Amino acid sequence: MPQSPSTSSRPPARSPLRDIVVADLDLDLDPGGGATVLTLTPAPGGPALRAGPVYALVRLRGRPVATVLTTVPDGADPRDVLTAAFLAQSGEHGPHRPAPSTAGAGTASPPTAGPPRTTVVVATRERADRLGRALDSLLAQDHPDFRVVVVDNAPVTPATRELVATGYAGRVTYLREPVPGLATAHNRGVAAADSPVVAFTDDDVVADPHWLSALTAPFAEDPRTGCVTGLILPARLTTPAQVLLESHGGFAKGFDPRLYDPAAPPVGEPLFPFTAGSFGSGANMAFRASALRAVGGFDPATGTGTPAKGGDDLYAFVRVLTAGHRLRYAPDALVWHHHRETWQDLRNQAYGYGAGLTAYLTAVVCRHPALLPALLAKLPRGLAHARAITAHRQGPGENGTGAPGAHGAQAHPWPRALSRLERRGMLYGPLGYARARWGRR
Structure with a gap:
């Protein structure tokens, strides 16, 4: 009968899996197609921001909309690098915005009260x-x-x-x-x-x-x-x-x-x-x-x-x-x-x-x-x-x-x-x- 693995094993050889900093980036979109950084912080409990690979959640005025993975060069401002990476990732379609639901049908009534107890x-x-x-x-x-x-x-x-x-x-x-x-x-x-x-x-x-x-x-x-x-x-x-x-x-x-x-x-x-x-x-x-x-x-x-x-x-x-x-x-x-x-x-x-x-x-x-x-x-x-x-x-x-x-x-x-x-x-x-x-x- 199959058993859950219990003995240690090393991962297969491949290119090194590097330590990546996780960050939380909040932006406000500019009318001209750019973006202004509102806040940039490390993820809760994660290491401080530094040069090297960074994986960032991107928010638009507090709302999660995407993630980006990029490398921050030595001496560069992480805010500029991450913002540029997000805008480039968005490409010709513009910055990602949450889309209407496409899984299933039906409409919800307008909210009449705050979240329930x-x-x-x-x-x-x-x-x-x-x-x-x-x-x-x-x-x-x-x-x-x-x-x-x-x-x-x-x-x-x-x-x-x-x-x-x-x-x-x-x-x-x-x-x-x-x-x-x-x-x-x-x-x-x-x-x-x-x-x-x-x-x-x-x-x-x-x-x-x-x-x-x-x-x-x-x-x-x-x-x-x-x-x-x-x-x-x-x-x-x-x-x-x-x-x-x-x-x-x-x-x-x-x-x-x-x-x-x-x-x-x-x-x-x-x-x-x-x-x-x-x-x-x-x-x-x-x-x-x-x-x-x-x-x-x-x-x-x-x-x-x-x-x-x-x-x-x-x-x-x-x-x-x-x-x-x-x-x-x-x-x-x-x-x-x-x-x-x-x-x-x-x-x-x-x-x-x-x-x-x-x-x-x-x-x-x-x-x-x-x-x-x-x-x-x-x-x-x-x-x-x-x-x-x-x-x-x-x-x-x-x-x-x-x-x-x-x-x-x-x-x-x-x-x-x-x-x-x-x-x-x-x-x-x-x-x-x-x-x-x-x-x-």
């Missing part, structure tokens, strides 16, 4: 050193009405409880969930939520101050919205594994808002709604609490910490959509993610993604057999699609987050060893899910 759930396990950084960013949100809940999943030490008690008493709610598994921890948070919306993020992110407002506003604007996901960008690119992952797309889903409506399936996505990986990621998602509870929450036999190894977020996305709710992608809802740092981390991640993909599909079929005919009808194309996405990775320029080929995908091809691990994970996923369900019984 929200509970933010952070599931964690033995990472108190990272959790504090995430909590600080969450407590600095500009959302008018929210609370933060930390779910300590199967803790071995009291470090997380002590962190919350000593550093965040009265500001963060602490809950202990003894049963291991990310989905179980998330369900514990949902049970404790007393708000119309429940949002989820991870302990290895730093949330932009406007993150929660942007992530939850669509629920007030459209009563059919059941789920919203947001933009995830790297906080650091200081190790070869981090650079390789981000050079092939990372977790970003682009800068154009998108609407997925089961009543009007998106054109060009024949596998919808079983292409859950394109909807977003669990580090940046929110649900209408009533919709999530109505579909039974997260499947506790999925997710990190179970034999299934993942798929809890994908399962929830598909269940909310198949129940008739809309899912929206809101690129203004930004979190900075601290990618895994080592080559072995990346190997484990590749295997886990493959396992989680087929585990969540198995969960959908086991728990909701009525969806099986639709899944079987799409299965041949689905298998071909799965093989294609593991054979190579898209660079950010190919998925809408930067200039074509500019972010390293050509210089650093996705290793075949990682593609093989992901396919092995796909073969293991159904068995992992079965083991997880049997173990819970």
Whole structure:
């Protein structure tokens, strides 16, 4: 039976993967086609700006619109270099502006109120050193009405409880969930939520101050919205594994808002709604609490910490959509993610993604057999699609987050060893899910 990789391995030989500074650039467009720099800062928790390669988020008056990768020469002003790179990348079409949604149909009602009251759930396990950084960013949100809940999943030490008690008493709610598994921890948070919306993020992110407002506003604007996901960008690119992952797309889903409506399936996505990986990621998602509870929450036999190894977020996305709710992608809802740092981390991640993909599909079929005919009808194309996405990775320029080929995908091809691990994970996923369900019984 396939097993998750556990022994260390070195990355295959290729040109060096350089340490890249991550920056946050905010611009205002000039009438003559130029741009004025409003602010330029390092990404939260990242190294200071310096000469050398720089990967920058570009905002237009605070709104994320693109990323650029360029090299700042010694003695040059990074503001000038990055601005010129963005304008050149925009080319003859002018600076990139968020486009109307093309995924699905439907219109939202004009907003009548501010973002709804929200509970933010952070599931964690033995990472108190990272959790504090995430909590600080969450407590600095500009959302008018929210609370933060930390779910300590199967803790071995009291470090997380002590962190919350000593550093965040009265500001963060602490809950202990003894049963291991990310989905179980998330369900514990949902049970404790007393708000119309429940949002989820991870302990290895730093949330932009406007993150929660942007992530939850669509629920007030459209009563059919059941789920919203947001933009995830790297906080650091200081190790070869981090650079390789981000050079092939990372977790970003682009800068154009998108609407997925089961009543009007998106054109060009024949596998919808079983292409859950394109909807977003669990580090940046929110649900209408009533919709999530109505579909039974997260499947506790999925997710990190179970034999299934993942798929809890994908399962929830598909269940909310198949129940008739809309899912929206809101690129203004930004979190900075601290990618895994080592080559072995990346190997484990590749295997886990493959396992989680087929585990969540198995969960959908086991728990909701009525969806099986639709899944079987799409299965041949689905298998071909799965093989294609593991054979190579898209660079950010190919998925809408930067200039074509500019972010390293050509210089650093996705290793075949990682593609093989992901396919092995796909073969293991159904068995992992079965083991997880049997173990819970």
